[in-house]
Amino acid sequence: MKGTIVAQLTEEQRQLIEKIGIFHEQQGFPPATGRIMGLLFVSDKPGLSFEEILETLNISKSATSNALNMLLQMRVIEYTTFPGDRKRYFSVLLDNWHQEVINKMESILGFSKLLRQANEMRGNVNPEMNEKVLERIEFMEFLSKEVPALMQKWLKERQK
Amino acid sequence: MKGTIVAQLTEEQRQLIEKIGIFHEQQGFPPATGRIMGLLFVSDKPGLSFEEILETLNISKSATSNALNMLLQMRVIEYTTFPGDRKRYFSVLLDNWHQEVINKMESILGFSKLLRQANEMRGNVNPEMNEKVLERIEFMEFLSKEVPALMQKWLKERQK
DNA sequence: TCTTTGGTTCATAATTTTGAGAACCAAATT
DNA sequence: AATTTGGTTCTCAAAATTATGAACCAAAGA
CATH class of the missing domain: 1.10.287 (Helix Hairpins)
Known part of the structure; x- marks a missing residue:
């Protein structure tokens, strides 16, 4: 996980992520976890890697790991993988x-x-x-x- | 507020109060606040005074005051008063x-x-x-x- | 075999939430 | 006027939650 430069967010995006985050906090999600939901909703990529999430939101590896596992367990996100790529690409689960x-x-x-x-x-x-x-x-x-x-x-x- | 002896709860009642309390915690209420909801649902009195709540649940005055005000503000409880009695008698708001x-x-x-x-x-x-x-x-x-x-x-x- | 990648787990620190206890206060009572 | 009652508010401590950083680990690649 080298220091990849990740597409930075616009102020607009940042604000919307926070709002979506706050909504999720009100539903009982921890802050970082809510922000991840916000990011996944706001991002135009089909899926975000662990690394991209961590870097864009400036949260630690462990916080990212715990949050993603929590969200997976709650069945509100999912991930896709690609052959020859060990990374998982996370996205909001929209069919649930x-x-x-x-x-x-x-x-x-x-x-x-x-x-x-x-x-x-x-x-x-x-x-x-x-x-x-x-x-x-x-x-x-x-x-x-x-x-x-x-x-x-x-x-x-x-x-x- | 003298040390009034309050009708003690049965074990059954106590357990149901806790369950109702836990349900409310899951909805975002603080523990003591959830327990008050439990007590108000389980009690057969038409309304419980500040003192009765505090004594039956063994919570402090300040916790009781804050919890009751929070519940009032959320409009999930209400209180009745009687002429010549300064106390308020709290009960679950059931018409909301x-x-x-x-x-x-x-x-x-x-x-x-x-x-x-x-x-x-x-x-x-x-x-x-x-x-x-x-x-x-x-x-x-x-x-x-x-x-x-x-x-x-x-x-x-x-x-x- | 050694290194890198993509994470997980652990110890612990920071922050937030919750509740206790004492001080306080206004209205009613003595 | 002094006391009691029915609370409220303040300060602070305990407990719970959340996040950090470092150590760790297995699989893949060099």
Whole structure:
């Protein structure tokens, strides 16, 4: 990994990377990890190597390694390889919205199960609260029930 | 605030509070703040005072104050007062799912705007990526467009 | 076999977050 | 006027998170 000179970013690009980074931080990503997402979205290359990422963002090797592995494990990025080239070229995984929505729904459903437990545990001391909590549970369940149909509708709509 | 003896929690309740707390941590709440949400969901009282919260969860006054103010500001809890009683009685805000969904959609829409910028900035060097990113943008926009109708459907469905 | 490449892992430093405890304060009570 | 109540705010310590730099390593190339 010699000191390759990497195409520098414009101020515009830099700013957008930071904004995308901040969005990801708000979703629970560590800063450097969010910035990598920003870079991968902003870059016009089909894939960026470990080295390019590290140099363009000025982060250390270890931070880069950890961040990339985290993003791979979360299935939000992917990489391509080429014969005769040991490098991996990372890019945003763009085909996973389906799975992402499903995961979100599962998380919501998990919470609704906890609320159901809470409702049972509370007994009928406060029926008004039980009812309201139940309403919320049912709304969550309604959402997860409806979402598959919504995704179908989307697929149909953009097919045209 | 004298050393009032507060109804202790069962082990079952304690565990459920922790689970609800962990769910909230995953959504970005600090631990104590998540636990307060757990307590408010599990408790069968219509509202818990500052003192009761602090004593049942064994957290400090300052942590309690900060957490409650944070939750109030996020509009996930509310409080009731009674004439001749200076205390506030805190409870989970249960009527805000509508606003919560709207907020989430706005956040998603904000991200889609960033992606649109990224697409413009990239130009047409990598048309395949542009197209996939655009697809994702449009999916997000589709979601925000469909969600109001979905909420209407929910309202209708549970009216019956 | 020796070196380079493309990373990973480890120890540790810097930063951020979180919470405790004490001081403080205004309104109500004595 | 003094005290109590229901908190808030400040300072600081502990803990957790994030990132650095160096050491390390396996595969490939010279």
